[in-house]
Amino acid sequence: MVDAGSLATSLERLGGRLMMLFAVDSVGGGQELCALVHADDAVIKLRAPVRGDGYPAVTRVVPAAHWFEREIHDLHGITPHGHPRLEPLVTHPPDDGEVKLFGEGDVGPTHRGAERLAGPGVFVIPYGPVRSGVFEAAQFLVQTGGEDVAYCAQRLFFKRRGAERRVCEVPLELAVLVAERVSGTSSVAHALAFSHAVEGLAETEVPARAQAIRRSLAELERLYNHLEATVRECEDASLSVAQAQFAALKERLHRLAGRVAGNRFLRGTVVPGGTRIDLDTDAVDLIAATLAEWEREWRRVLAVLLRTDSFLDRLVSAGPLSEEDARDFACVGPVARGSGIDLDARRDLPYDAYPEFQVAHHSDGDAMARMEVRFQEVLCSLELIREGIQSLAPGATRSEIGPFARRSALGVAESARGETLYWLEADGDGTLRSCKLRAASFVNFGIFNRVFDSQVLTDFSFIEHSLGLSPAGCDA
């Protein structure tokens, strides 16, 4: 327990990676800040009661806190004094039909603007939230003189659905359905992270068979998400045949998911205590046979892609993210691993009995490096699925969730986009009193403006898709 006044100093002294920073209502009244830090292979929790209406901002010394502190300010009215940019983040000003580009004149405290650049011919492209093509709602304000991107600001949280509130409101046995729908393309990872947290509260052991099924499904989900990023990059490069062939490969994975789990995005599979589905020998044979053929085709198409200059030219050196920035802003997933950070929750904060595997990482930090990480992870995931379906120990697939033995617990899972976190606090009567979730995209969106430094407008979509972000997950 530290005081909020000294939280910044404590976090700076602690070092490590800031996983989450959020405010909760204290049991005895009042509010407290809660910080989770990953340092020395452990998760360290700091709780800091807030006295008065604010505290000295952590962002000044730990840049990774920047969005967390704006969120705390928006949702709890606690002011991080000295925050470099305390504008609304998750709340939106009333919609009067005009895009507010900059905080000028009487716009006052509701402005969500970027720094305005001056100069001859500089103009702003307000791109989104309804964007050309089939995309999720997000807005990007691109300031440009025509070719070079001078500054790109991201505006998110158009899709905020109140998932954290819903998780606590609904009966505990149905709450996993909410978690599955936070980021619908990472349903398994969100269900896993939530389930791990509930299992932590109740100190439940998950049967070995369920763990093997969970690993197989989580890796199948990683495959189709990495394929999605690949399809989008091929589309951006106008490689129609490559796009079609990778899209066909992706479709085969969804069809496999539909056959073994009854849902093309593997919903309704992972629950607290284990899994709702079992994989019988027919399902195991189907998975093994489908993926064996799938891998041969994947290797063939990828080999051609990696010899296609018009693809490589657009990705190599596009959207560079330095290791220092990735570390400062606590990036996760392929975005961090593409910038040389060896970080993977499956190995570092182990769960569900993953066997030893090689974590792919790359030091170039550009769009190509992030894609290379995904290409290596595809092969790794195939191997992990094979391992999973071969190690299905006989037995149950689900343990009973008993009364809660603990008052709070953290659940972790590595989605295709990176580390996904659920922090749950329980009341004495076995209900959830608070939930804080943090999808990988929440932290990775924070560096969106940085990767556009001195980039050109025509590379926008290549850079965006190499980050593989989920606005739904970020906004929750």
Added chain:
Amino acid sequence: MIRWFLRGVTGRRLTTRYPRASEPPPSGFRARALLPSEPVTGEAATRAAAACLPRALSVDRDGALAFDETRCIGCGLCADALTMDPGYESARLGDSRVPLSPAFRRSLHIRHVDTGSDGAAEQEIAALMNPYYDMQRLGLFFTASPRHADVLLVTGPVTRPMEGPLRRAYEAMPEPRVVVAAGTDACSGSIWTEPEVLGGVDRVLPVDVYVPGDPPTPIALLHGLLLASGRAQEASSAGTKSAA
């Protein structure tokens, strides 16, 4: 490039023959709950309704289980009382049932708007362009501007910040125009509630075609778009609002 050309011209046909031939779902697919023909009552009805997070199942005044398919997420938690319908074709016309324009029979241009989806519906819509579904063969095209669009394809429950952009996209469209709500959350708001979420798309705009599904499968979306163009019928299994 020659390698891509060769890859493009070799290989077998993947494309479905839907809608000329049916595209059967795999057994065990959970598209939506299916009420039995005789009414479900008593404790079984209460238990099924209590297990239904999006409130697709409710107990009506006579104590019988009623089903609103536009709210069903296919989770299967009611399946000890009911069975699950695997059928892909879930689209239904809206209550207004305005005659859809004959101008739409040959070709449709579609503008997609996300108002707060979970992100999976977008990928299923994008899958319509993959070789398995290839929606262009049916005269269906995406367009970048609502001014060129016949169809507004909306995904997600409507969040407060997206209400204005949704209205403006609709107002920018020329008439006649069709609104398709794609996915259970767009049809009804699904599991999401006030204050962040207003509800389904029909809280903001008149919806002509509902395509429930969580997420809606590519065949369900094709069926919905063909229904909007007057080239398909509602599936017989769908359209049962309640058991009564």
